[in-house]
Amino acid sequence: xxxxxxxxxxxxxxxxxTSMAQAADTPSSPTIPxxxxxxxxxxxxxxALTEPDTLDCKVVTAKMKYIDDQTGQxxxxxxxxxxxxxxxxx
Numbered sequence: 001x002x003x004x005x006x007x008x009x010x011x012x013x014x015x016x017x018t019s020m021a022q023a024a025d026t027p028s029s030p031t032i033p034x035x036x037x038x039x040x041x042x043x044x045x046x047x048a049l050t051e052p053d054t055l056d057c058k059v060v061t062a063k064m065k066y067i068d069d070q071t072g073q074x075x076x077x078x079x080x081x082x083x084x085x086x087x088x089x090x
Contacts, residue, residue: 032063035079044069057086 035041044067051062060083068075 032076032078035077041077042068042070044072047074051081051083054083055085056083058083 043064047065047067049062049064051060054060059080061078062081064077064079066075066077067073
């Protein structure tokens with residue numbers, strides 16, 4: 001009975017760490033819209049592509065700054081992608 005309680009506590013701790021890790025990967029700025037499948041993009045010129053530095057191959061939130069081809073105004077978009085580290089790992 002005692003080992004069962006220990007296993008349940010360990011599972012709850014692992015689940016809480018997983019949810020904290022996912023919360024840390026979400027975009028911190030609510031003003032930057034996130035890309036979703038099928039979203040129309042009006043990119044006239046890409047100004048910058050940035051992503052957080054990491055040595056691990058994982059999914060990260062990258063940002064693209066671009067000039068909107070319809071309005072001519074600068075815009076920014078957040079999207080999820082595999083990190084650059086995945087290009088160098090087997």
